[in-house]
Amino acid sequence: QVQLQQWGAGQLKPSETLSLTCAVYGGSFSGYYWNWIRQPPGKGLEWIGEINHSGSTNYNPSLKSRVTISVDTSKNQFSLKLNSVTAADTAVYYCARDFRYIGMDVWGQGTTVTVSS
Amino acid sequence: QSVLTQPPSSSGTPGQRVTISCSGSSSNIGSNYVYWYQQVPGTAPKLLSYRNDQWPSGVPDRFSGSKSVTSASLAISGLRSEDEADYYCAAWDDSLSGWVFGGGTKLTVL
Numbered sequence: 001q002v003q004l005q006q007w008g009a010g011q012l013k014p015s016e017t018l019s020l021t022c023a024v025y026g027g028s029f030s031g032y033y034w035n036w037i038r039q040p041p042g043k044g045l046e047w048i049g050e051i052n053h054s055g056s057t058n059y060n061p062s063l064k065s066r067v068t069i070s071v072d073t074s075k076n077q078f079s080l081k082l083n084s085v086t087a088a089d090t091a092v093y094y095c096a097r098d099f100r101y102i103g104m105d106v107w108g109q110g111t112t113v114t115v116s117s
Numbered sequence: 118q119s120v121l122t123q124p125p126s127s128s129g130t131p132g133q134r135v136t137i138s139c140s141g142s143s144s145n146i147g148s149n150y151v152y153w154y155q156q157v158p159g160t161a162p163k164l165l166s167y168r169n170d171q172w173p174s175g176v177p178d179r180f181s182g183s184k185s186v187t188s189a190s191l192a193i194s195g196l197r198s199e200d201e202a203d204y205y206c207a208a209w210d211d212s213l214s215g216w217v218f219g220g221g222t223k224l225t226v227l
Contacts, residue, residue, distance in 0.1 A: 035216070037162075044119060045154070045162065045205055047216040058214050094161055101168055103152040103207075107161040 002027030004108035006095045008080075012115045018082040022095030022108050023075070029053050033098040034078045036069060038091040046091075050098065051078055085115045120145065121206050121219035128225040134194040137222045139206030141187050145217055149209040151189040153182060156203045156221075165204070166191065193224075201226045 008020030022034070036048040049059035051069045059067050068081045082089060093111050096104040122140040129135040139151065153166040166172055169189065170182040181192045193200055206219040 044221040045156075045207075045218045047207075047218060049215070060215050061213055096162075101150060103164045103167040104154070104162075105164045105167075105173065107163070110161050 002097065002106050004095050004097065004106055006093075006108040006111050008093075008111055008113070010112055010114060012085050012089075012113065014086050014115060014117055015084055016115075018085050018089065018093075018113055018115075019079065020093055020095070020111055020113075021077055021079045023077045024097070025076070027106075029073055029076045031099070033100065034069075034071065035096045035098050035104060036080045037094045037096055037104075038089075039094070040088075040091040048080065048082075048093075087115050089113065090115050119220040120210060120213075120217035121208065123204075123206060123219035123222045125220065126223045126225065128227055129193075129196045130227045131196055131198065133196045134192060135196060135224065136193075137191045137204050137206075137224070139189045139191070139219050141189075141208060141217075143187060144212040145187075145208040145210040146184065146189055147187040148211055151182070151184050152207045153191050154205045154207065156205065158203065162205065196226055198226050200224060 003025045006022040030053040033050045033052050035050040049069045051057045051071050066083050071078045095108040097106040098104045150168045154162040155165045156162040166182045169184040179195045203221045205221045210217045
């Protein structure tokens with residue numbers, strides 16, 4: 001049973017860099033796209049971006065200038081960095097596995113990130 | 118403002134059939150598969166449906182889905198209290214080269 005476990009700082013000040021990591025346990029890392037999605041309080045899901053095992057990325061155009069997603073295949077991990085955060089970046093951040101045409105079938109537990117001065 | 122449009126809320130009584138709509142455009146639903154996710158508040162979303170009308174194991178056959186041109190719908194028949202959740206549609210958008218979600222529909226079982 002594949003599991004995603006994510007971690008990272010939950011409290012940030014404006015202008016700091018958000019950094020989260022997601023580890024893949026119990027399954028293959030290759031052959032999938034690995035995604036980050038966020039959900040502001042009381043709001044819907046927003047896709048941030050994705051990466052595959054070879055490092056090919058796609059980003060949400062609205063966040064592209066501030067986002068970097070990277071992969072460490074030796075550890076079966078992928079990471080999210082979002083720089084210059086503001087209060088608008090306060091959200092629960094999820095990592096998820098996407099097997100093309102099967103959808104995002106495995107999700108991390110979510111990490112609450114709060115940006116406040 | 119979400120790229121895919123869903124009604125913010127829907128409701129039904131136990132045993133009833135409800136439908137949730139999802140409207141998009143030619144660059145997303147019109148040219149790619151539709152996916153549905155179910156989210157119980159406070160938990161991570163769960164994949165409910167893929168490729169328009171395919172269902173992961175464990176999803177009751179009370180759920181059904183359809184797609185027509187640039188719209189899709191999720192139907193739940195024999196509504197049960199455990200169906201109360203938020204439902205999101207999603208599709209790949211060729212213009213944005215990324216995933217887009219609907220704003221979500223909160224389903225209440227009265």
